[in-house]
Amino acid sequence: MTMDPPAPLAAAHLFLVGRFACRVGQDDVRLTPTTERVLAFLALARRPVRRHQLAGTLWPDVTDSQALTRLRSALWKVPAAVRASLVEADATTVALHREAAVDLYALDEPAPAGGAGTTHTEAEPAIARGELLPGWCEEWVLVERERHRQLRLHALEDRCARACAQGRYTDALLAGLEAVAQEPLRESAHRRVIEVHLTEGNSAEALAQYESFRTLLRADLGLAPSPAIRALVRPLLGRPAD
Structure with a gap:
């Protein structure tokens, strides 16, 4: 008996410019404010973050043990299918999923080459308007x-x-x-x-x-x-x- 291959993960998209929003597949996902901050921190870090560093930054006023407990709770409150599209984690680090898209990252891409005489066939992608995470x-x-x-x-x-x-x-x-x-x-x-x-x-x-x-x-x-x-x-x- 052969095992069916795992279903592909739904594409995840975080929006940080102008407001915080999360979409997985075609669905807008509502997250707790605490989980929003975890995901925003990971998105801004652009790399895997050690659990102790992440927890200590987000919960500086409690013990290390309490901070790590709050981090685990914030992640496990997200439904498993959604969490799989948003986060990659191991025993020591947490990262935003490598396939997750973030509106902020568009500005990290080099500008297209071209000057006088260059043909232009497609509109350039929009540059997201607004302040990054206003009110934070x-x-x-x-x-x-x-x-x-x-x-x-x-x-x-x-x-x-x-x-x-x-x-x-x-x-x-x-x-x-x-x-x-x-x-x-x-x-x-x-x-x-x-x-x-x-x-x-x-x-x-x-x-x-x-x-x-x-x-x-x-x-x-x-x-x-x-x-x-x-x-x-x-x-x-x-x-x-x-």
Whole structure:
């Protein structure tokens, strides 16, 4: 008598940007707040974590034995089929399942190559919007939240430049303006938007973007724009850019 092969695991997906959510297969999975934190910690770690380290970080105010008991309880409250898709564990370590997808990881992938003359046949994948795990105040979240913010800004600016080089000016502006909206005082984001307007031949739009940034920078920080951004608009003026 032959044994049937085990059923394939349902695909698991964690969403950490904008909110915490979990999906296994086609089903949204409701988890306890404690289990959410276990899975979020494992997702942010991106590697197997020793049980004592995980338990001690999440429950620092109890004994090691109590912390390990709480960790086991948090994992075993998840139905077995769901747990198998989400977690890999042995006697000493716990990890997010290697096949589980996490929205945060999209920013870890290198940007696609391409510039002027590159054909564009498919829309680029969306960059998840929002703050990483909003409302969570743990130190291990705060560090990763800032990392995500910086990576997202760079990804948006890179997408803006890439789309502009390919002549996709609407896509370029959407990415550049989203970077500006996320961090209004970030000069490199404004510079990308100005470059798109200049490439399109929209001098008035380029000057308007520059003046908006110059005014905001002076009002908030008492600073003037850098020579690099002033050089972009100087040819449009009959005088040096302020």
